[in-house]
Amino acid sequence: MTTRYDTIVIGAGHNGLTCAAYLAKAGKKVLVLEAKDRIGGMAITEPTEDGVLIPTCAHLLYQLHPDVIRDLNLNLKMAASSLPTIALGSDGRHLKILGETLTAMNGADLSSKDQENYTQVMRDLKKFARVLGALLGQKPPRLKNRDWEDTKTLLKLGLSIRMMGRKSMQEFLRIALLNIADQLEDHLENDLLMGVTAMEAVWGTHLAPRSPGSVLSLMYRLAGSMEGTQGAIGIPAGGMGKVSEALEQAATRAGATIRTNAPVKSLLVENDTVIGVELESGEKLLANSVASSADPQRTFLSLLGAEHLDAGFTRRLNKIRNRGDAAKVNLVLDGLPEFNGLSQQDLAAKLVIAPSINYIEKAFNHAKYGEFSEHPALEITLPTVVDPASSRSNKHVLSIVAQYAPYQLKAGWSEEQRADLGEAVIRTLEAYAPNIRKQIVSQQVLTPSDLEQLFNVTGGHWHHLEIQVDQLLMMRPLHGTAQYETPIGGLFLCGAGAHPGGNVTGAPGMNAAQRILSRKG
Amino acid sequence: MTKSISPRKSELLSAKPRINAGRKPTPFHPRQVEKCETNDWTLWAGYSVPNSYHSVELEYFSIRNGATLYDISPMCKYRIKGPDAERFMNRFVPRDVKKIKPGRVAYAIWCNDEGHILDDGTIFRFGPDDFRLCSQERQYAWLMDSALGFNVEILDETDDIAALQFQGPTTFAILEAMGIKGVETLKPFDHKNFPFAGTELMVSRTGFTGDLGYELWIEPGKALELWDALMAAGADRTISPIGSLALDMARIEAGFIQPTVDFLHAEHVVRHTRGRSPFELGLDWQVDFGKGHFTGRRALLKEKEGNSSRYCFVGLEIEGNKPAHNALVYHKQKKEIGHITSAVWSPTMKNNLAMALLQRPFGVDIQEDLWVEIYVDKELKWDRVMAKAKIVDRPFFNPPRKRLTPPARF
């Protein structure tokens, strides 16, 4: 044990890398330890034997914080930075959405009233989301023992709510805790439009459109921007893994050391302070502080250990909602798929199967009772179409997020259950792309339980834990961990489980680094 | 047949156990019903136990002059076993459990995350990985919450063990007379098993009276046999069952605090400022900052380092002979600085005793010129008495016979 690091970062997911890059840039001696054989966490692209690149987990970029790109000088090229969303109708009559513009495809129903109201609804939501957006790149304010900076943040939040004007402010307060279904049904009438918009609110969550809090979760999603356009979605050239690689380069450039195949077994504690880590291999490494991007339950219960924590804290920790409900299905096809009513060009889009609010609610019903949906809602991208360079053959990739598939399946996840889930997804696809089954060369079905295993994320949750009022801001991940700090000295959180939350944003990593740097002493 | 208007005593005694709906009888209930002339029962953790049997004063004097049986079967008893048992216990309580050897018992408090006391009780250690925690109030939920991340098994043994507090100067002699061989070797806070009635009787030299005495633990099916054997062996030595009221007088003399009386379970209070830290209840000696982490440690360290304890718990001797129940405490007869949590006129010490919670710096830096405002009912004419009070050490009553091993054969 010769070297002592300033900070050891646990996990080389994109947030761990962001945190490391910021710290190294500030001149700190930083070591990143990753359990897996590769960096990137859930934001990776992996090659297959078929010569295609697969976004194993995350597939769309929409929230990478502009400060991260700027501060770390990220070398990131986009294959597309403004993909349209196409809400698939089973009869081939689809709706295309780009920004606030709606296009009815193949004679789909779309009243001019819906056109108009949709624009207004989205403008309002985006306006409110900007209020939240301002908080993404900051440590969440403390309510107790707050310093001047916290007070400023609170005042700013209050002020920006006030600045919206009296009517908007009332509206913000009215809808913030509402469910998205009520909000949409108040203004719209088109089922397909309501389905796709409602689904935007609940991707990656254990919520359905009629669940309270779903408006808030949509605002969170809309809080981000791509190349200055709020709510835009894109795919990096070379796939999602390129974000992580760019961050890896930034970190290495700044002097950080990154070690893969280095799973941390436990944290070393001395005098009630974390002083380093012990690897599975038995190797011990010392540091002045440790920043963990592993999920909070893993960080506290398996790495730190309950004996270093208060019982009330571990009770709350045990109750955080971190059970994933999204599965990932990646299909390699022997050629371009044919969807009813879609041209080849249309495939460079995000395709959504969520034809109505009730369709989603019915899919969610299964999850409530520990089953996966027979007719899941699907978010589909074709990275090989958007970014032709990601296929070295004529093969193509369908990257699909499927909801709902609960982490805790009543029957337990088995080989058979996984196959059944894959089958449900393919059957659902067949209604829109009748020939798809014949085209499948290989398939990968990842249940939340698989995601847990594969990415070392407890519960296999998209955001590590739900984005909900009680698990937000200073309450994220839980009371007692405000501002990236933890109950024990020397330990910080820097992953999706910390404020502001999940998605490929880099925000938790950036904020945590700034918190660590601003520490006195 | 003629109906009598008031039942005769024999009818009262043969009547069915007087148990209100929802209350459980303890294994000693049949004997208690026979003896309980006052028919004054109280609720304890779901069980009915007597407040008194015949006369609180006489029952009290039996504690100090003879031998007494007090039913502690309702005491919540939790068994904690498993490879992590010691680590678990050390995280659960602020004191160092490593120092409690098998065969020993220790008083302990435990706190929530804020360092506020939840309850107090006794820890029995049976082996390296085997403990029992006894407490007045139910603790199962908190124990289970605390078990997260520890390889331990927690069993609620409350209903599986009948127990008597056997207290008073003649208790040792009675146990000997009963044929419990080797009981003389028990030092205060020792526990040991002895054969009795074809089963094991666990005897611990513990109690809540500050006197020589034991607690006796046995399987419920043998409870009455134990009661009868004690009563028979003690016939010549003023043995008597006692209720909660007499015990309360003795426990105040002994200076013991009691949950729900001197402090409230910090997670049960509605006003969260009502929680009390060990430093605020005079239990500093329970807090071992050097042993590693325990629930509440960081809050308590902050309190200690920041000198931010709000209260100070003191024993008081008060002028006069009117017990200062629920009285307010004043400095210089003017400034209200606290209140009495427990009070008794001590028949043994002939002294007016109380325990009080004072707002710091009173009790710590300012100890003089303390007054207690006592309301006295003189046949429905209420008088207010300002009585001078003096801070004194606890225990108020601390006789050498309590500690002597082997104990004297009174």
Ligand SMILES: Cc1cc2nc3c(=O)[nH]c(=O)nc-3n(C[C@H](O)[C@H](O)[C@H](O)COP(=O)(O)OP(=O)(O)OC[C@H]3O[C@@H](n4cnc5c(N)ncnc54)[C@H](O)[C@@H]3O)c2cc1C
């Ligand atoms: C099905 C699915 C689809 C998604 N799609 C999108 C999307 O399209 N767009 C989007 O923005 N977001 C998406 N997300 C969410 C996004 O992927 C995550 O929120 C984000 O990747 C979290 O990044 P992170 O760095 O905080 O944590 P992670 O990516 O989870 O990284 C944590 C890292 O820590 C490592 N680790 C854990 N324990 C240890 C240990 N003991 N020792 C060493 N290393 C350890 C892990 O191996 C892992 O590499 C999706 C999520 C899911 C589940």
